[in-house]
Amino acid sequence: MLSTVLLLAIGVMTGAVIALLWVATMKPRYTQQVRRTAVEQSKAVTRGQIYEQLVPYLPEFEFNPKDAQFLGKPVDFVVFDGLDEGDLRRIVFVEVKTGVATLTTRERRVRDAIREGRVEWTEIRMPAPLVAVTSPRHLS
16 A cells, blocks of 8 residues: 555656656747747738838729828728818728738727718817916026
8 A cells, every 4th residue: 555655656746747847848939939929910910000001002092192091090091082182072981901801899880880870070179278478587
């Protein structure tokens, strides 16, 4: 009975040592892979953001680039179609996607609100800024 318990304890300790050695050798590889993946994803996001900024100047963009106002989030552009020519025909919200990318939940919510006509205009009037009055002796 004592020898069985002793053999079991030795087996558990041997397994623990092997597991620790395995983790010690695999962790750096795993960490390196995670970092590499994060860098690649970051590069992809940056490339996408640059591409979004250039879209108004590409032939596929059907609007005058001067009419496009970049927002980035929650939609990429608001286009004031015809405004540069002095004839505002419509206001268009534009989301740019590449490949098989799909709309995010927030983008779908904005799209749905626009399609359902839940769009309004509001104007906010701010008070004129206070002008500091200085005496002539402080001006020199």
